[in-house]
Amino acid sequence: MQNVLDLKGKVALITGAGQGVGRQVALDFASQGCTAVLVNDFHAERAQAVAAEVAALGSKGIPLAGDVTDLAQMLDIIGNAARDAGGLHICVNNAGNAGTSSDTSAPPFWESDRSEWDKWLGTNLFGVLNVSRAAIPIMIKSGGGSLVNVISDAGRVGEAALAVYSAAKAGASGLSRALAKGLGPHLVRVNSVSLATIMTPTIAPMLSDESAMKKMLRHYIIRRVGQPSDASNMILFLASDASSWITGQTFAVNGGYSTSQ
Numbered sequence: 001m002q003n004v005l006d007l008k009g010k011v012a013l014i015t016g017a018g019q020g021v022g023r024q025v026a027l028d029f030a031s032q033g034c035t036a037v038l039v040n041d042f043h044a045e046r047a048q049a050v051a052a053e054v055a056a057l058g059s060k061g062i063p064l065a066g067d068v069t070d071l072a073q074m075l076d077i078i079g080n081a082a083r084d085a086g087g088l089h090i091c092v093n094n095a096g097n098a099g100t101s102s103d104t105s106a107p108p109f110w111e112s113d114r115s116e117w118d119k120w121l122g123t124n125l126f127g128v129l130n131v132s133r134a135a136i137p138i139m140i141k142s143g144g145g146s147l148v149n150v151i152s153d154a155g156r157v158g159e160a161a162l163a164v165y166s167a168a169k170a171g172a173s174g175l176s177r178a179l180a181k182g183l184g185p186h187l188v189r190v191n192s193v194s195l196a197t198i199m200t201p202t203i204a205p206m207l208s209d210e211s212a213m214k215k216m217l218r219h220y221i222i223r224r225v226g227q228p229s230d231a232s233n234m235i236l237f238l239a240s241d242a243s244s245w246i247t248g249q250t251f252a253v254n255g256g257y258s259t260s261q
């Protein structure tokens with residue numbers, strides 16, 4: 001049977017791929033035969049470790065240490081790496097600082113300082129703008145492809161404790177829809193994947209005590225938190241030609257945390 005998720009001949013970039021969801025996406029892309037996987041993370045040692053795991057799966061793993069909030073740096077390193085790899089077909093904007101609705105330590109928005117907003121907007125919104133700006137011209141030149149933005153249910157339904165994060169993720173989702181309209185003629189599809197709680201190294205400590213986990217799971221139709229593979233399965237589908245007639249959409253991977261029509 002034909003493998004509809006086959007990524008042979010494709011070059012992919014995943015931001016924030018040094019751990020968690022992004023790392024799983026990098027490994028799954030390699031397993032599906034990606035020619036090269038550009039592994040971005042601002043922790044250089046994480047990018048290198050995951051690039052080595054990618055290489056062990058038979059794909060070319062290219063570590064791309066860099067901060068997605070820095071446009072000049074993204075233009076430089078993505079341009080150079082894509083040139084070396086022979087183009088760019090898939091871009092996953094995954095880098096983000098994940099928050100959880102159970103985090104009540106932060107002050108409410110109306111008591112927050114302007115300086116706190118930059119943390120959320122920087123990576124979750126400006127990071128997506130920067131990397132998209134750097135990657136899209138190369139994707140167009142490479143004959144088209146798929147851009148996937150990893151957002152959050154906080155951006156779709158709002159989270160009281162995560163107001164600015166919600167705004168940043170909603171912004172990235174709006175950007176996806178606008179880009180999808182502009183990029184259709186260039187054969188670049190753009191979609192968003194909206195996650196609820198996924199067990200990653202950043203989230204695990206927030207759910208380490210049993211009562212926090214129990215409280216959290218009350219909000220989920222499927223009574224478990226997600227695993228990185230739950231997210232990666234959807235991202236892989238959207239990156240592959242199996243989704244070639246899908247663009248401008250948001251797909252929730254959330255165990256039923258929120259529902260939609």
Ligand SMILES: NC(=O)c1ccc[n+]([C@@H]2O[C@H](COP(=O)([O-])OP(=O)(O)OC[C@H]3O[C@@H](n4cnc5c(N)ncnc54)[C@H](O)[C@@H]3O)[C@@H](O)[C@H]2O)c1
Binds near residue numbers: 123
């Ligand atoms: N885990 C969750 O529960 C959850 C829920 C909803 C949405 N999300 C979203 O999913 C994505 C992945 O989440 P995760 O839990 O795997 O994250 P994570 O914190 O486990 O890993 C993120 C990686 O991105 C890197 N990174 C952070 N800022 C960066 C920057 N400015 N430039 C380059 N690299 C940077 C970090 O070094 C880290 O290795 C994020 O966009 C997050 O907002 C996660």
